[in-house]
Amino acid sequence: MSTVNAVGISPTELKINVEKGKETELLKYVQVLNSDINPVHITATVTGSVAQFITLEKTEFDLPAGPGMHSDLASPYQYVKVIFNIPRELPQTKYSGEILFTEKTTKSGMLTTAAQTGVAVELTIGKMANAVFPMYMNILLIILFLSLIFSIFYKRK
Amino acid sequence: MVSKEKRTILFPLILFSVIIFTIFVVFHSMTSVIGQSERGENTTVNITIRGYLDNIIVKEFPVNFTVDIGLAPGTDNNPKWGIPYLNISTGKNTNVKWNVSMNASSMTDSIGHFIPVKEIKVNYSCFTDGSQIDFPDLTELSYNLQSLCGDIGLTPDSYALIYFYLDVPAGQYNSTYYGDLWFHVNSSEAMTGEGNNRSWYGPNNTTVTIKKRIDIKWTLTPINFGIVNPGTKVNATKNQGWPTNVTIGSATNVPVDLYINGTDLNGPEFIDSQNITYSNATSENEWPFIHSHLLNNTLPSFSTKGDFTNWGSIPNNTDVFSYWEMNVPNVAGGDYSANVIAKAIEAGGDPTNG
Numbered sequence: 001m002s003t004v005n006a007v008g009i010s011p012t013e014l015k016i017n018v019e020k021g022k023e024t025e026l027l028k029y030v031q032v033l034n035s036d037i038n039p040v041h042i043t044a045t046v047t048g049s050v051a052q053f054i055t056l057e058k059t060e061f062d063l064p065a066g067p068g069m070h071s072d073l074a075s076p077y078q079y080v081k082v083i084f085n086i087p088r089e090l091p092q093t094k095y096s097g098e099i100l101f102t103e104k105t106t107k108s109g110m111l112t113t114a115a116q117t118g119v120a121v122e123l124t125i126g127k128m129a130n131a132v133f134p135m136y137m138n139i140l141l142i143i144l145f146l147s148l149i150f151s152i153f154y155k156r157k
Numbered sequence: 158m159v160s161k162e163k164r165t166i167l168f169p170l171i172l173f174s175v176i177i178f179t180i181f182v183v184f185h186s187m188t189s190v191i192g193q194s195e196r197g198e199n200t201t202v203n204i205t206i207r208g209y210l211d212n213i214i215v216k217e218f219p220v221n222f223t224v225d226i227g228l229a230p231g232t233d234n235n236p237k238w239g240i241p242y243l244n245i246s247t248g249k250n251t252n253v254k255w256n257v258s259m260n261a262s263s264m265t266d267s268i269g270h271f272i273p274v275k276e277i278k279v280n281y282s283c284f285t286d287g288s289q290i291d292f293p294d295l296t297e298l299s300y301n302l303q304s305l306c307g308d309i310g311l312t313p314d315s316y317a318l319i320y321f322y323l324d325v326p327a328g329q330y331n332s333t334y335y336g337d338l339w340f341h342v343n344s345s346e347a348m349t350g351e352g353n354n355r356s357w358y359g360p361n362n363t364t365v366t367i368k369k370r371i372d373i374k375w376t377l378t379p380i381n382f383g384i385v386n387p388g389t390k391v392n393a394t395k396n397q398g399w400p401t402n403v404t405i406g407s408a409t410n411v412p413v414d415l416y417i418n419g420t421d422l423n424g425p426e427f428i429d430s431q432n433i434t435y436s437n438a439t440s441e442n443e444w445p446f447i448h449s450h451l452l453n454n455t456l457p458s459f460s461t462k463g464d465f466t467n468w469g470s471i472p473n474n475t476d477v478f479s480y481w482e483m484n485v486p487n488v489a490g491g492d493y494s495a496n497v498i499a500k501a502i503e504a505g506g507d508p509t510n511g
Contacts, residue, residue: 004375004376005374005378005499006372006373007373008229008370008371008406008409010229010230010369010370010371011226011227011369012370012411012502013503014226027225028225028226029224029225031229031232031368033229033231033232033370033408035231035406047510069374069406069407070404070406070407071327071407072326072407072408073327074231074232074233075231075372077232079224098510110380110422110492110493110495111379111381111398111419111494111496111497112379112494112497113401113498114375114497114498115374115375115498115499116373116500116501117371117373117500117501118500118502120507120510121510
């Protein structure tokens, strides 16, 4: 009795760039698809140094039967939300890893087999974010400065 | 004599009085004329108000099918992203029934790949005479004009909401595509010539980004070696490792590298995974084959372009066979098992990507 393992993903990579010193929350999506003619059960895991910043909306789910691996018809799919939580205190560096999607046979055998593919993830913490000083603060400072000068001269008189 | 101060007060007063008096006289004379007319003979006023089709108004464009990071090839009915429809109406001066039709072009990228226009589909709701008429069946678009909202037409101050869907063909190239849209409204009740039809042209108004997709399937598994004697070398059971078949699906739109790794075998004792060998032989006749690998626990930490030469840059719609063999060590009898993973990644990538 042989079994089938199948899984499909899109995209195959996620490249994230954020500025250093900026707390960032990002939401991305991965489409997980099944072309095989049998329903599949998918598990998702995150590996590598980037894993500490990633939360997956779901890590285990089913996909219905698809049209066949050699078919050009459409495949059923689910979106998996990928949430990045990047703290502000990270140094300027790169983190990498993978979001792995695996379909593992549940039939017993001497060598249990699994089909796997992954989304390569690269997170780059870039240069320090430029602080934008609000215009109203500039105006307030000018007023404060002028008031100070005026009061000094007024006292001297 | 009037003093200077008094003159400055009097002049504006006099001027104001004169203006008020003039307005009164004019108004009175007009009402007198109307009064006389009402008392006199009836007159017929002939006036022809022409049917007028005001300008076409299109809202909620462009039609972007891209969901944040793009769509996978080999998926159907992907809706317009964001506000799901596009709104068609005419200006407020329209006083005739009008019909709406549309056409579109194929979507192309900058290097000549294209998504045929028939992959763009619409259904629509028409709001006319204060009621909503839905047309839920999907209609394929084409370069030819496609009439919407049936023959009933839309009354003045009405509109149509058009919902867009895109089927992305399997294997569609990873790129960003753009296409054109046209809308046309016309009315047989409006004055002829340029006044009875209006058009709207939206260049590059349909757009989608197609992302990379990989599909892998492993068949003729699990891998079984049956009941074996210690100290022997055995092939896997027929069609359970002798061979196995990895398929890269037709929806895949990038070349793929294929790698295999596995755990040690657990049972009454421990068997190192490297007692298992797999080969890229494409038929039984090629076994024993010089190209074979011991089963490792880990994947290489850099690209080796697949485990074998013919396992690198595999195109879509390809079957890859492998044959499995085991050196059975002198261990205690019993059932042994391990997990083996076939991993497909985009060609040239790092298989561990850690």
